[in-house]
Amino acid sequence: PETRRWCFADQLGPHFLDGAQQPVLLIESRAVFARRRFHRQKAHLILSALRHRAAELGEQAEFHRVGTYGEALDRVREPLSVCAPTSWGSRDLVLRRPGVLVLGARGFVSSRGDFTAWAAGRGRQRLLMEDFYRDARRRHGVLLDGGGPVGGRWNFDEENRQPPPADGRSPAPAPWWPEEDEIDQEVRADLDRWAADGDVSFVGDDGPRLFPVTRQEALHRLRDFLDSRLGVFGPYEDAMLRDERWLAHSLLSPSLNLGLLDPLEVVNRAEERYRDSAAQGDPLPLNSVEGFVRQVMGWRDYIWHMYWHLGRDFRHRNHLAAHAGVPGWMAGLEDTAVDAACLSDVLGDLRRDGWVHHIPRLMVLGNYALQRGIDPSAMTDWFHESFVDGYEWVMVANVVGMSQHADGGVLATKPYASGGAYIDRMSDYCGGCRYDPRKRLGEDACPFTAGYWAFLDRTRERLAGNHRMRRPLQGLDRLADLPAVVQQERLRGTEPP
Numbered sequence: 001p002e003t004r005r006w007c008f009a010d011q012l013g014p015h016f017l018d019g020a021q022q023p024v025l026l027i028e029s030r031a032v033f034a035r036r037r038f039h040r041q042k043a044h045l046i047l048s049a050l051r052h053r054a055a056e057l058g059e060q061a062e063f064h065r066v067g068t069y070g071e072a073l074d075r076v077r078e079p080l081s082v083c084a085p086t087s088w089g090s091r092d093l094v095l096r097r098p099g100v101l102v103l104g105a106r107g108f109v110s111s112r113g114d115f116t117a118w119a120a121g122r123g124r125q126r127l128l129m130e131d132f133y134r135d136a137r138r139r140h141g142v143l144l145d146g147g148g149p150v151g152g153r154w155n156f157d158e159e160n161r162q163p164p165p166a167d168g169r170s171p172a173p174a175p176w177w178p179e180e181d182e183i184d185q186e187v188r189a190d191l192d193r194w195a196a197d198g199d200v201s202f203v204g205d206d207g208p209r210l211f212p213v214t215r216q217e218a219l220h221r222l223r224d225f226l227d228s229r230l231g232v233f234g235p236y237e238d239a240m241l242r243d244e245r246w247l248a249h250s251l252l253s254p255s256l257n258l259g260l261l262d263p264l265e266v267v268n269r270a271e272e273r274y275r276d277s278a279a280q281g282d283p284l285p286l287n288s289v290e291g292f293v294r295q296v297m298g299w300r301d302y303i304w305h306m307y308w309h310l311g312r313d314f315r316h317r318n319h320l321a322a323h324a325g326v327p328g329w330m331a332g333l334e335d336t337a338v339d340a341a342c343l344s345d346v347l348g349d350l351r352r353d354g355w356v357h358h359i360p361r362l363m364v365l366g367n368y369a370l371q372r373g374i375d376p377s378a379m380t381d382w383f384h385e386s387f388v389d390g391y392e393w394v395m396v397a398n399v400v401g402m403s404q405h406a407d408g409g410v411l412a413t414k415p416y417a418s419g420g421a422y423i424d425r426m427s428d429y430c431g432g433c434r435y436d437p438r439k440r441l442g443e444d445a446c447p448f449t450a451g452y453w454a455f456l457d458r459t460r461e462r463l464a465g466n467h468r469m470r471r472p473l474q475g476l477d478r479l480a481d482l483p484a485v486v487q488q489e490r491l492r493g494t495e496p497p
Protein backbone atom coordinates (compact mmCIF):
# COMPACT_ATOMS: atom_id res chain seq x y z
CA PRO A 1 0.00 0.00 0.00
CA GLU A 2 1.05 3.59 -0.56
CA THR A 3 2.66 5.26 2.45
CA ARG A 4 1.01 8.36 3.82
CA ARG A 5 2.46 11.34 1.97
CA TRP A 6 3.48 14.26 4.14
CA CYS A 7 2.94 17.38 2.04
CA PHE A 8 4.36 20.71 3.13
CA ALA A 9 2.39 23.88 2.52
CA ASP A 10 4.33 24.44 -0.71
CA GLN A 11 3.53 20.95 -2.02
CA LEU A 12 -0.20 21.25 -2.52
CA GLY A 13 -0.83 20.04 -6.08
CA PRO A 14 -1.70 16.52 -7.26
CA HIS A 15 1.82 16.01 -8.64
CA PHE A 16 3.14 15.62 -5.09
CA LEU A 17 1.10 12.41 -4.70
CA ASP A 18 1.69 9.04 -6.35
CA GLY A 19 -1.99 8.30 -6.87
CA ALA A 20 -5.28 10.11 -6.54
CA GLN A 21 -6.20 8.13 -3.42
CA GLN A 22 -2.88 8.28 -1.55
CA PRO A 23 -3.35 9.16 2.13
CA VAL A 24 -1.93 12.57 2.98
CA LEU A 25 -0.56 14.29 6.07
CA LEU A 26 -0.87 18.08 6.25
CA ILE A 27 0.47 20.14 9.16
CA GLU A 28 -0.32 23.72 9.99
CA SER A 29 2.38 24.89 12.38
CA ARG A 30 1.80 28.17 14.13
CA ALA A 31 5.47 28.41 15.09
CA VAL A 32 6.33 29.02 11.43
CA PHE A 33 4.40 32.29 11.58
CA ALA A 34 5.78 33.28 14.97
CA ARG A 35 9.39 32.93 13.84
CA ARG A 36 9.21 35.52 11.09
CA ARG A 37 7.41 38.75 10.43
CA PHE A 38 5.57 37.86 7.23
CA HIS A 39 3.52 40.10 5.05
CA ARG A 40 -0.03 39.70 6.25
CA GLN A 41 -1.23 38.58 2.82
CA LYS A 42 1.52 36.02 2.54
CA ALA A 43 0.53 34.42 5.84
CA HIS A 44 -3.07 34.49 4.64
CA LEU A 45 -2.22 32.89 1.30
CA ILE A 46 -0.25 30.02 2.83
CA LEU A 47 -2.80 29.24 5.54
CA SER A 48 -5.71 29.53 3.17
CA ALA A 49 -4.06 27.27 0.57
CA LEU A 50 -3.24 24.64 3.18
CA ARG A 51 -6.74 24.66 4.66
CA HIS A 52 -8.34 24.56 1.22
CA ARG A 53 -6.23 21.51 0.38
CA ALA A 54 -7.24 19.82 3.62
CA ALA A 55 -10.92 20.54 2.90
CA GLU A 56 -10.60 19.27 -0.66
CA LEU A 57 -8.96 16.00 0.43
CA GLY A 58 -11.47 15.42 3.24
CA GLU A 59 -10.91 12.03 4.89
CA GLN A 60 -7.97 11.28 2.62
CA ALA A 61 -5.93 13.79 4.63
CA GLU A 62 -4.93 13.81 8.26
CA PHE A 63 -4.74 17.50 9.05
CA HIS A 64 -3.08 18.76 12.23
CA ARG A 65 -3.27 22.35 13.40
CA VAL A 66 -0.55 22.55 16.02
CA GLY A 67 2.15 24.70 17.55
CA THR A 68 5.10 22.89 15.98
CA TYR A 69 5.70 20.19 13.36
CA GLY A 70 7.05 17.95 16.10
CA GLU A 71 3.72 17.97 17.98
CA ALA A 72 1.92 16.71 14.90
CA LEU A 73 4.54 14.15 13.93
CA ASP A 74 4.51 12.67 17.43
CA ARG A 75 0.84 11.82 16.89
CA VAL A 76 1.38 10.03 13.58
CA ARG A 77 2.09 6.33 13.98
CA GLU A 78 2.40 5.11 10.37
CA PRO A 79 5.46 5.43 8.12
CA LEU A 80 5.55 8.54 6.00
CA SER A 81 7.02 9.56 2.71
CA VAL A 82 7.75 13.14 1.70
CA CYS A 83 8.95 14.79 -1.50
CA ALA A 84 12.25 16.57 -0.79
CA PRO A 85 11.35 19.80 0.97
CA THR A 86 12.45 23.17 -0.29
CA SER A 87 14.96 24.56 2.19
CA TRP A 88 18.04 23.39 4.07
CA GLY A 89 16.15 23.82 7.34
CA SER A 90 13.14 21.71 6.34
CA ARG A 91 15.48 19.14 4.82
CA ASP A 92 17.15 18.79 8.24
CA LEU A 93 13.72 18.44 9.81
CA VAL A 94 12.63 15.52 7.63
CA LEU A 95 16.01 13.78 7.75
CA ARG A 96 15.98 13.89 11.56
CA ARG A 97 12.62 12.09 11.77
CA PRO A 98 12.88 8.32 11.90
CA GLY A 99 10.47 6.46 9.65
CA VAL A 100 10.22 9.18 7.02
CA LEU A 101 11.18 8.21 3.49
CA VAL A 102 12.51 11.24 1.60
CA LEU A 103 11.86 11.14 -2.16
CA GLY A 104 13.24 13.34 -4.92
CA ALA A 105 11.95 16.89 -5.24
CA ARG A 106 8.91 17.62 -7.38
CA GLY A 107 7.52 20.88 -8.63
CA PHE A 108 10.44 21.71 -10.93
CA VAL A 109 11.04 20.91 -14.57
CA SER A 110 14.57 19.50 -14.26
CA SER A 111 15.45 16.89 -11.68
CA ARG A 112 18.46 17.10 -9.42
CA GLY A 113 20.06 14.35 -11.52
CA ASP A 114 19.52 16.37 -14.72
CA PHE A 115 21.14 19.39 -13.15
CA THR A 116 24.07 17.47 -11.70
CA ALA A 117 24.76 15.77 -15.02
CA TRP A 118 24.59 19.11 -16.82
CA ALA A 119 26.87 20.79 -14.28
CA ALA A 120 29.38 17.92 -14.43
CA GLY A 121 29.43 18.25 -18.22
CA ARG A 122 30.41 21.90 -17.88
CA GLY A 123 33.70 20.97 -16.25
CA ARG A 124 35.33 24.14 -15.00
CA GLN A 125 33.17 26.46 -17.05
CA ARG A 126 30.69 28.80 -15.41
CA LEU A 127 27.24 27.41 -14.68
CA LEU A 128 25.23 29.90 -16.68
CA MET A 129 21.46 30.07 -16.67
CA GLU A 130 21.39 30.43 -20.46
CA ASP A 131 23.22 27.14 -21.01
CA PHE A 132 21.16 25.32 -18.42
CA TYR A 133 17.96 26.60 -20.00
CA ARG A 134 18.92 25.49 -23.51
CA ASP A 135 19.88 22.08 -22.20
CA ALA A 136 16.50 21.79 -20.41
CA ARG A 137 14.62 22.82 -23.56
CA ARG A 138 16.41 20.10 -25.51
CA ARG A 139 15.83 17.50 -22.81
CA HIS A 140 12.12 18.24 -22.56
CA GLY A 141 11.56 18.99 -26.23
CA VAL A 142 10.17 22.46 -25.55
CA LEU A 143 9.80 24.95 -28.42
CA LEU A 144 11.95 22.91 -30.75
CA ASP A 145 11.70 22.51 -34.49
CA GLY A 146 13.79 19.73 -36.00
CA GLY A 147 16.18 19.69 -33.04
CA GLY A 148 16.84 23.45 -33.07
CA PRO A 149 14.96 26.26 -31.34
CA VAL A 150 11.69 27.44 -32.88
CA GLY A 151 12.32 30.66 -34.77
CA GLY A 152 16.03 29.88 -35.13
CA ARG A 153 17.08 31.52 -31.85
CA TRP A 154 17.16 30.39 -28.25
CA ASN A 155 16.89 33.87 -26.85
CA PHE A 156 14.66 36.82 -27.72
CA ASP A 157 15.59 38.93 -24.71
CA GLU A 158 16.70 41.85 -26.83
CA GLU A 159 13.11 42.37 -27.94
CA ASN A 160 11.90 42.18 -24.37
CA ARG A 161 13.46 45.27 -22.87
CA GLN A 162 11.17 47.97 -24.15
CA PRO A 163 10.34 51.03 -22.10
CA PRO A 164 6.69 51.25 -21.04
CA PRO A 165 3.99 52.31 -23.50
CA ALA A 166 4.09 56.10 -23.84
CA ASP A 167 0.40 56.49 -22.94
CA GLY A 168 1.09 55.04 -19.50
CA ARG A 169 -1.49 52.28 -20.06
CA SER A 170 -0.95 48.58 -19.60
CA PRO A 171 -0.62 46.58 -22.84
CA ALA A 172 -2.82 43.86 -21.31
CA PRO A 173 -6.33 43.75 -19.84
CA ALA A 174 -6.65 43.52 -16.07
CA PRO A 175 -6.00 40.04 -14.66
CA TRP A 176 -8.69 37.71 -13.35
CA TRP A 177 -9.06 37.83 -9.57
CA PRO A 178 -10.13 34.98 -7.28
CA GLU A 179 -13.02 35.33 -4.87
CA GLU A 180 -12.67 34.75 -1.17
CA ASP A 181 -14.79 32.16 0.64
CA GLU A 182 -15.54 31.11 4.21
CA ILE A 183 -12.12 29.50 4.64
CA ASP A 184 -10.58 32.90 3.91
CA GLN A 185 -12.84 34.48 6.50
CA GLU A 186 -11.73 31.92 9.07
CA VAL A 187 -8.06 32.50 8.19
CA ARG A 188 -8.54 36.25 8.51
CA ALA A 189 -10.15 35.87 11.93
CA ASP A 190 -7.39 33.52 13.11
CA LEU A 191 -4.64 35.85 11.97
CA ASP A 192 -6.36 38.77 13.69
CA ARG A 193 -6.57 36.75 16.88
CA TRP A 194 -2.94 35.53 16.73
CA ALA A 195 -1.78 39.09 16.20
CA ALA A 196 -3.98 40.36 19.06
CA ASP A 197 -2.57 37.63 21.34
CA GLY A 198 0.90 38.93 20.48
CA ASP A 199 2.01 35.51 19.15
CA VAL A 200 2.75 36.78 15.67
CA SER A 201 3.19 40.10 13.96
CA PHE A 202 2.91 41.09 10.36
CA VAL A 203 3.99 43.73 7.91
CA GLY A 204 1.86 44.99 5.04
CA ASP A 205 -1.85 45.57 4.68
CA ASP A 206 -4.55 43.00 4.89
CA GLY A 207 -6.67 43.07 1.76
CA PRO A 208 -8.73 40.97 -0.60
CA ARG A 209 -6.87 37.82 -1.52
CA LEU A 210 -5.24 38.34 -4.93
CA PHE A 211 -3.61 34.97 -5.53
CA PRO A 212 -5.00 31.45 -6.02
CA VAL A 213 -5.22 29.01 -3.12
CA THR A 214 -6.65 25.99 -4.94
CA ARG A 215 -5.63 24.16 -8.05
CA GLN A 216 -8.89 25.24 -9.70
CA GLU A 217 -8.12 28.88 -9.04
CA ALA A 218 -4.53 28.47 -10.19
CA LEU A 219 -5.68 26.85 -13.44
CA HIS A 220 -8.12 29.71 -13.90
CA ARG A 221 -5.32 32.23 -13.54
CA LEU A 222 -3.15 30.27 -15.95
CA ARG A 223 -5.95 30.19 -18.54
CA ASP A 224 -6.57 33.89 -18.09
CA PHE A 225 -2.90 34.60 -18.69
CA LEU A 226 -2.70 32.39 -21.76
CA ASP A 227 -5.91 33.88 -23.19
CA SER A 228 -5.27 37.54 -22.71
CA ARG A 229 -1.72 38.32 -21.63
CA LEU A 230 0.83 35.84 -22.97
CA GLY A 231 0.95 37.52 -26.39
CA VAL A 232 2.05 40.84 -24.90
CA PHE A 233 4.12 39.46 -22.02
CA GLY A 234 7.53 39.90 -23.64
CA PRO A 235 8.13 43.48 -24.81
CA TYR A 236 7.24 45.20 -21.53
CA GLU A 237 8.62 42.54 -19.20
CA ASP A 238 11.10 45.04 -17.73
CA ALA A 239 8.92 48.15 -17.83
CA MET A 240 7.44 49.88 -14.78
CA LEU A 241 4.33 52.08 -14.72
CA ARG A 242 3.10 53.94 -11.68
CA ASP A 243 -0.57 53.19 -12.27
CA GLU A 244 -0.29 49.79 -13.93
CA ARG A 245 1.49 47.52 -11.54
CA TRP A 246 0.43 44.18 -13.12
CA LEU A 247 1.29 45.07 -16.74
CA ALA A 248 1.33 41.78 -18.68
CA HIS A 249 2.91 39.69 -15.93
CA SER A 250 1.49 36.23 -15.36
CA LEU A 251 1.12 36.47 -11.56
CA LEU A 252 1.74 32.72 -11.51
CA SER A 253 4.81 32.57 -9.27
CA PRO A 254 2.84 32.25 -6.00
CA SER A 255 0.84 29.34 -7.50
CA LEU A 256 3.97 27.62 -8.80
CA ASN A 257 5.71 28.08 -5.48
CA LEU A 258 2.76 26.74 -3.49
CA GLY A 259 2.91 23.69 -5.74
CA LEU A 260 -0.58 24.26 -7.13
CA LEU A 261 0.72 24.20 -10.70
CA ASP A 262 3.39 21.97 -12.17
CA PRO A 263 5.85 24.16 -14.11
CA LEU A 264 6.14 21.65 -16.95
CA GLU A 265 2.39 21.74 -17.49
CA VAL A 266 2.56 25.55 -17.53
CA VAL A 267 5.33 25.49 -20.14
CA ASN A 268 3.53 22.87 -22.23
CA ARG A 269 0.29 24.84 -22.17
CA ALA A 270 2.10 27.99 -23.32
CA GLU A 271 3.75 26.07 -26.15
CA GLU A 272 0.42 24.54 -27.11
CA ARG A 273 -1.06 28.04 -27.40
CA TYR A 274 1.82 29.08 -29.58
CA ARG A 275 1.46 26.03 -31.88
CA ASP A 276 -2.33 26.47 -32.13
CA SER A 277 -2.01 30.14 -32.97
CA ALA A 278 0.65 29.38 -35.59
CA ALA A 279 -1.54 26.66 -37.12
CA GLN A 280 -4.32 29.23 -37.45
CA GLY A 281 -1.97 31.53 -39.29
CA ASP A 282 -1.70 34.15 -36.54
CA PRO A 283 1.18 33.07 -34.32
CA LEU A 284 1.60 34.58 -30.88
CA PRO A 285 4.81 36.63 -30.84
CA LEU A 286 7.68 34.25 -30.19
CA ASN A 287 9.57 36.76 -28.04
CA SER A 288 6.64 36.70 -25.60
CA VAL A 289 6.20 32.94 -25.56
CA GLU A 290 9.91 32.19 -25.34
CA GLY A 291 10.38 34.92 -22.71
CA PHE A 292 7.70 33.33 -20.54
CA VAL A 293 9.02 29.78 -21.00
CA ARG A 294 12.50 31.05 -20.07
CA GLN A 295 11.20 32.44 -16.77
CA VAL A 296 9.43 29.22 -15.81
CA MET A 297 11.82 26.45 -16.87
CA GLY A 298 14.98 28.55 -17.12
CA TRP A 299 15.26 31.06 -14.30
CA ARG A 300 13.00 29.44 -11.76
CA ASP A 301 14.61 26.01 -12.11
CA TYR A 302 18.13 27.40 -12.28
CA ILE A 303 17.65 29.36 -9.07
CA TRP A 304 16.26 26.23 -7.37
CA HIS A 305 19.16 24.02 -8.39
CA MET A 306 21.76 26.66 -7.59
CA TYR A 307 20.29 26.99 -4.08
CA TRP A 308 21.34 23.39 -3.37
CA HIS A 309 24.43 23.36 -5.55
CA LEU A 310 25.98 26.37 -3.81
CA GLY A 311 25.53 24.90 -0.35
CA ARG A 312 24.03 26.16 2.85
CA ASP A 313 26.76 28.71 3.55
CA PHE A 314 26.08 30.58 0.32
CA ARG A 315 23.52 32.79 2.04
CA HIS A 316 26.31 34.23 4.23
CA ARG A 317 28.49 35.35 1.35
CA ASN A 318 29.24 39.03 1.56
CA HIS A 319 31.80 39.86 -1.11
CA LEU A 320 31.08 43.59 -1.05
CA ALA A 321 31.25 43.81 2.77
CA ALA A 322 27.72 45.20 3.12
CA HIS A 323 26.71 45.42 6.76
CA ALA A 324 23.91 48.01 7.09
CA GLY A 325 20.56 46.80 8.44
CA VAL A 326 17.33 46.88 6.42
CA PRO A 327 15.95 50.31 7.38
CA GLY A 328 12.61 50.30 9.19
CA TRP A 329 10.97 52.55 6.59
CA MET A 330 11.86 50.04 3.89
CA ALA A 331 10.85 47.00 5.92
CA GLY A 332 7.41 48.49 6.48
CA LEU A 333 7.97 48.88 10.22
CA GLU A 334 7.76 52.68 10.16
CA ASP A 335 5.33 54.90 8.39
CA THR A 336 7.91 57.31 7.04
CA ALA A 337 7.35 59.40 3.94
CA VAL A 338 9.73 58.58 1.08
CA ASP A 339 10.19 61.32 -1.52
CA ALA A 340 11.93 59.24 -4.17
CA ALA A 341 8.94 58.53 -6.43
CA CYS A 342 10.13 55.11 -7.62
CA LEU A 343 10.91 53.76 -4.15
CA SER A 344 7.82 55.26 -2.62
CA ASP A 345 5.54 53.72 -5.25
CA VAL A 346 7.18 50.29 -5.18
CA LEU A 347 7.09 50.13 -1.37
CA GLY A 348 3.45 51.24 -1.44
CA ASP A 349 2.56 48.47 -3.90
CA LEU A 350 4.45 45.95 -1.83
CA ARG A 351 2.65 47.02 1.34
CA ARG A 352 -0.72 46.78 -0.40
CA ASP A 353 -0.25 43.56 -2.41
CA GLY A 354 2.78 41.64 -1.11
CA TRP A 355 3.95 41.54 -4.71
CA VAL A 356 5.74 43.68 -7.28
CA HIS A 357 7.22 42.31 -10.50
CA HIS A 358 10.86 41.42 -11.06
CA ILE A 359 12.19 44.80 -12.19
CA PRO A 360 11.02 46.84 -9.18
CA ARG A 361 12.52 44.04 -7.07
CA LEU A 362 15.85 44.02 -8.88
CA MET A 363 16.32 47.57 -10.10
CA VAL A 364 14.59 49.60 -7.40
CA LEU A 365 14.62 47.64 -4.11
CA GLY A 366 17.66 45.47 -4.81
CA ASN A 367 19.55 48.30 -6.50
CA TYR A 368 18.92 50.54 -3.50
CA ALA A 369 20.15 47.90 -1.04
CA LEU A 370 23.22 47.18 -3.15
CA GLN A 371 24.17 50.85 -3.39
CA ARG A 372 23.56 51.47 0.31
CA GLY A 373 25.46 48.42 1.49
CA ILE A 374 22.58 46.62 3.21
CA ASP A 375 23.48 43.18 4.51
CA PRO A 376 22.61 40.59 1.81
CA SER A 377 21.42 37.94 4.25
CA ALA A 378 19.11 40.44 5.97
CA MET A 379 17.79 41.48 2.56
CA THR A 380 17.19 37.82 1.71
CA ASP A 381 15.07 37.38 4.83
CA TRP A 382 13.20 40.57 4.11
CA PHE A 383 12.37 39.51 0.53
CA HIS A 384 11.35 36.08 1.79
CA GLU A 385 8.98 37.54 4.36
CA SER A 386 7.55 40.44 2.36
CA PHE A 387 6.63 38.78 -0.92
CA VAL A 388 3.75 36.37 -1.41
CA ASP A 389 5.93 34.20 -3.65
CA GLY A 390 9.07 34.44 -1.49
CA TYR A 391 10.65 31.29 -0.10
CA GLU A 392 14.09 30.57 1.24
CA TRP A 393 15.15 28.68 -1.90
CA VAL A 394 13.98 31.45 -4.25
CA MET A 395 15.48 34.31 -2.36
CA VAL A 396 18.95 33.07 -1.39
CA ALA A 397 20.31 32.70 -4.92
CA ASN A 398 18.26 35.60 -6.27
CA VAL A 399 19.15 38.12 -3.58
CA VAL A 400 22.62 37.09 -2.38
CA GLY A 401 23.76 36.16 -5.89
CA MET A 402 21.82 38.01 -8.57
CA SER A 403 20.73 41.13 -6.82
CA GLN A 404 23.40 41.91 -4.23
CA HIS A 405 26.47 40.46 -5.96
CA ALA A 406 27.53 39.13 -2.57
CA ASP A 407 28.90 35.98 -4.24
CA GLY A 408 31.51 37.97 -6.13
CA GLY A 409 30.06 36.97 -9.51
CA VAL A 410 28.98 33.32 -9.36
CA LEU A 411 25.44 33.96 -10.59
CA ALA A 412 25.73 37.26 -12.40
CA THR A 413 28.81 38.55 -14.16
CA LYS A 414 28.40 42.06 -12.78
CA PRO A 415 26.44 43.83 -10.06
CA TYR A 416 22.93 44.97 -10.94
CA ALA A 417 23.69 48.55 -9.95
CA SER A 418 22.36 51.39 -12.01
CA GLY A 419 21.71 55.08 -11.71
CA GLY A 420 18.45 56.97 -12.14
CA ALA A 421 18.84 56.99 -15.95
CA TYR A 422 17.84 53.32 -16.13
CA ILE A 423 14.77 53.87 -13.96
CA ASP A 424 13.89 56.96 -15.98
CA ARG A 425 14.08 55.03 -19.25
CA MET A 426 12.10 52.04 -18.02
CA SER A 427 9.36 53.80 -16.05
CA ASP A 428 7.22 56.90 -15.73
CA TYR A 429 8.43 57.63 -12.20
CA CYS A 430 10.99 60.38 -12.64
CA GLY A 431 8.68 63.02 -14.14
CA GLY A 432 6.76 63.21 -10.89
CA CYS A 433 9.76 63.02 -8.56
CA ARG A 434 11.34 65.81 -6.56
CA TYR A 435 14.77 64.44 -7.60
CA ASP A 436 16.38 64.71 -11.00
CA PRO A 437 17.78 61.46 -12.44
CA ARG A 438 20.56 63.41 -14.20
CA LYS A 439 21.84 65.05 -11.02
CA ARG A 440 24.34 63.50 -8.66
CA LEU A 441 25.03 66.47 -6.46
CA GLY A 442 22.83 68.92 -4.61
CA GLU A 443 19.35 69.12 -3.12
CA ASP A 444 17.70 67.40 -6.09
CA ALA A 445 20.41 64.80 -6.70
CA CYS A 446 18.74 61.47 -7.51
CA PRO A 447 19.59 58.98 -4.74
CA PHE A 448 20.08 56.26 -7.36
CA THR A 449 22.37 58.32 -9.59
CA ALA A 450 24.45 59.67 -6.70
CA GLY A 451 24.20 56.31 -4.95
CA TYR A 452 25.57 54.55 -8.02
CA TRP A 453 28.79 56.57 -8.01
CA ALA A 454 29.19 56.34 -4.26
CA PHE A 455 28.70 52.57 -4.54
CA LEU A 456 31.40 52.26 -7.21
CA ASP A 457 33.73 54.38 -5.13
CA ARG A 458 33.18 52.23 -2.04
CA THR A 459 33.57 48.90 -3.82
CA ARG A 460 36.17 49.78 -6.43
CA GLU A 461 38.87 47.57 -4.97
CA ARG A 462 36.58 44.59 -4.62
CA LEU A 463 35.28 45.02 -8.16
CA ALA A 464 38.64 45.81 -9.73
CA GLY A 465 39.18 42.25 -11.00
CA ASN A 466 35.85 42.22 -12.87
CA HIS A 467 36.51 43.09 -16.51
CA ARG A 468 32.87 44.08 -17.06
CA MET A 469 33.31 46.76 -14.41
CA ARG A 470 36.47 48.24 -15.89
CA ARG A 471 34.67 50.94 -17.87
CA PRO A 472 32.32 52.09 -15.10
CA LEU A 473 35.24 52.19 -12.66
CA GLN A 474 37.27 54.25 -15.11
CA GLY A 475 34.31 56.63 -15.24
CA LEU A 476 34.84 57.32 -11.55
CA ASP A 477 38.16 58.98 -12.23
CA ARG A 478 36.57 61.43 -14.61
CA LEU A 479 34.19 62.80 -11.96
CA ALA A 480 35.67 65.99 -10.56
CA ASP A 481 32.88 66.17 -7.98
CA LEU A 482 33.29 62.57 -6.76
CA PRO A 483 34.51 63.47 -3.24
CA ALA A 484 31.49 65.73 -2.75
CA VAL A 485 29.10 63.05 -4.07
CA VAL A 486 30.63 60.44 -1.78
CA GLN A 487 30.39 62.76 1.19
CA GLN A 488 26.77 63.64 0.35
CA GLU A 489 25.78 59.97 0.10
CA ARG A 490 27.62 59.08 3.28
CA LEU A 491 25.45 61.59 5.08
CA ARG A 492 22.33 60.30 3.37
CA GLY A 493 23.13 56.72 4.28
CA THR A 494 19.92 54.72 4.58
CA GLU A 495 17.79 57.67 5.65
CA PRO A 496 14.53 57.63 3.67
CA PRO A 497 15.38 59.45 0.40
Ligand code: SF4
Nearest residue numbers: 340342420430433446
Ligand atom coordinates in the same frame (compact mmCIF):
# COMPACT_ATOMS: atom_id res chain seq x y z
FE1 SF4 B 1 13.72 57.38 -8.61
FE2 SF4 B 1 15.69 59.14 -9.04
FE3 SF4 B 1 13.74 58.87 -10.80
FE4 SF4 B 1 13.25 60.00 -8.45
S1 SF4 B 1 14.60 60.78 -10.04
S2 SF4 B 1 11.99 58.49 -9.48
S3 SF4 B 1 14.59 58.82 -7.12
S4 SF4 B 1 15.22 57.32 -10.23
